[in-house]
Amino acid sequence: MSTSSLPDFPWDTIAAESALARAHPDGLVDLSVGTPVDEVAPAVQAALTSVAAQPGYPWTAGTPELRTAAVDALRRRHGVEGLSADAVLPTIGSKELVAWLPTLLGVGSGSSTDVVVIPDLAYPTYEVGGLLAGATVVRAGAAAVLPAGTRLVWLNSPSNPTGRVSPAAELRSAIDAARAVGAVVAADECYLSLYWHDEDRPVSVLDPAVHGGRLDGLLAVHSLSKSSSLAGYRAGFVAGDPELVRRLLAVRKHAGMIVPRPVQAAMTAALGDDEHVAEQRSRYATRRTALLAAVRAAGFTVEHSSAGLYLWITRDEPCRRTLAWFAERGILVAPGDFYGPTGDRHVRLALTATDRDIATAVGRLTPPRE
Secondary structure, eight states, rough: OOOOGGOOGGGGHHHHHHHHHTTTTTTOESSSSOOOOOOOOHHHHHHHHHHOOOOOOOOTTTTTTHHHHHHHHHHHEEEEEEEEGGGGGEETHHHHHHHHHHHHHTSSSOTTTSSEEOOOOOOOHHHHHHHHOOOOEEEOSSOOSSSSSEEEEEEESSSTOOOOOHHHHHHHHHHHHHHHHHHHEEOOOTTTTTTTSGGOOOOOTHHHHTTTTOTTTTEEEESTTTTOOGGGGGGEEEEEOOOHHHHHHHHHHHHHHOOOHHHHHHHHHHHOSHHEEEEHHHHHHHHHHHHHHHHHHHTEESSSOOSSSSSEOOOOOSSHHHHHHHHHHEEEEEGGGGGGGGGOOOOEEESSSSSHHHHHHHHSSSSOOO
């Protein structure tokens, strides 16, 4: 398709506010993008270099050790039972899979009558992926009745941008609706490990309590960028319906969409170690506590934000006005309209900043004592 059919790249639209924030005399605090800032765990670094001398092509399907490690991690961390190693496929991060999944599944196939359903507030690449495939994109959330022609339904819990956790019953309902029309469900679960209270713990669509003992038509997309700080490694995987995974593998082998061998080794190590994930969650929790108190003291309402790496906040004004308010204080945030029309009175703040930058942001947001 022509690039003219794609929306503007979101961050290109806030160049003026970015320049304003960068001009702050005490420097920029960037809370706009959820990019990790903490060092990769030493054991993961060591695993990356351990196979650096191997010259051959890696397996598109991933090493047996990697696929087994993913299955075991999903069971330990998220209660996923009954998943086989051949139902896991490593991906070059999660964004490329999100962007190309409709195409890889044959959605669109030159016909705009095929529909990709995305949440009302959604990571922008869900929409871009549907457009790249030539499909029609509809914002319908977890609708009980889906539009005619629906071929793919995206779910996202915990949500980016809102941090909302979808209850198991809601996920079950969405799966039932998709199965009723023969659509695939793709659940973006990149933030599944990042919750702050046990009562808000998210559940995977691969949990038997959600899918009812049937994996058909289900895919869960996972990333190690957030939980293991591996954004620079481009480390992700998709798991679920073995037949769908085989279809994806067949196309990806032809297209050369292969995760580098050192990254596969690093992923295997990261998936085998839960301690560094708990430590990273603790770091984010500390930053969240400080930033949460500061934005509330500054007069903002925080909505949802019970999991994931963001605070979804509002003071009931146009989001671009709020964006400018933060930029004047040297803080760059993401306007809510990046994620859909209904986000036009919110902004998103990322917890992925250093402790020092979070403290700086808190200082700029805290009203002076009288």
